[in-house]
Amino acid sequence: MGLFQVTLQEEVAYAYYTIRKLVVKNKQTNSTRRIIQYHFTRWPDHGVPEPFELLQFYKRVNSGHTAHKGPLIVHCSAGIGRTGSYIGLDALMKQGTSSVEIDVFDYTEMMRKDRMNMIQTAKQYEMLHFVLLEGLTVMTSSMSKTDFCRVLTDMLEDNIPAQQYAVLNNAKPEYSTREYKSALSNKDKKKNRSILAVEKYKIRLMTTTSGYIDAVNIPGYRTPYGYIITQHPLDNTATDFLSLIAQERSDTVVSIGNLKVGTSVIFR
Structure with missing residues (x-):
């Protein structure tokens, strides 16, 4: 219908946006124009x-x-x-x-x-x-994956990773008093009370009344929900941990560090 015909040639979704390659054809002249559409998908309806x-x-x-x-x-x-x-x-x-x-x-x-x-x-x-x-x-x-090893070698020689990490530490986001109060709740379910989870990234556990578990979403390259990061379960959170695996349908769990001491557990 109409003067123009639009054909979707390719669509690739990433964590924060989708890229589409389109071909627009003028039916009268048969001329075509290739167009790339960049679609940002992470802007909330009521917020920023x-x-x-x-x-x-x-x-x-x-x-x-x-x-x-x-x-x-x-x-x-x-x-x-x-x-x-x-x-x-x-x-x-x-x-x-x-x-x-x-x-x-x-x-x-x-x-x-x-x-x-x-x-x-x-x-x-x-x-x-x-x-x-x-x-x-x-x-x-x-950088492309084919250039990664070469670029990494150059970066290490110039101590760039250490410089970048210092910049990241200076660019930490600021949180409100309300967010800190929320992060400090459920103290009996935290292994380390100095490590806090930001409210808007927390995962709600559907099997408990409070819905609380010390776990947050971390984006991947192609999906905004690529990883879940959490602490090693405590005696009173082991059931919650297993419930989370079932709820999120995770098939892989990565445990890092000495399990007796407990550090991080990452799963997808």
Whole structure:
């Protein structure tokens, strides 16, 4: 139906986004255009995404190459909130790599002169600052698996892993008092009370009244729920641990360290 025919050639899902390769054909002229669609899948309906997740998506989009010189098309449902946040990220990241300063307020105001309410909420505006901070201060790079050994050797010679780890320690996210109080609950089910699980990543155990188990989701490369990380079960949490395996349908458990002492258990 209609003038154009759209054919999906390929679709690859990753932890935070999906990439689709499309072919659009004009039925009258038989001309075709190949299009790549980058679809960010981790933006919640009522909230904002993790800065790291949006930044990884931005870098993937920015690494794409095309022979066409036209402008980037960005859209969401209404075309103002999420769209404005992404456009602000793209423009200000590019400005920040060539200038000593950026002005988020000024650029937001400029966008709103062309389209009302670009960056729709205060949370989106605040989130943009955090993504830019991480993007302009934490330098990351990607490599193919064939280049990994060579690149790793060069990194070790320059002590880059130690430098990157120091940057990560300085870029820790900040949590509210409420989040700390929640993380400190159920003390009798924690082996080490200095190791806390963030509430929004916790897994709810359906077989208990409290729903609590000291376990969180960790994303994989292709899925946002690639791993579950937890402590070695205590005497009073062994049943919970087995219930979690059954609930999440995990078929592999990786135990690390001396089980008598107890460290981490990772399973999928």
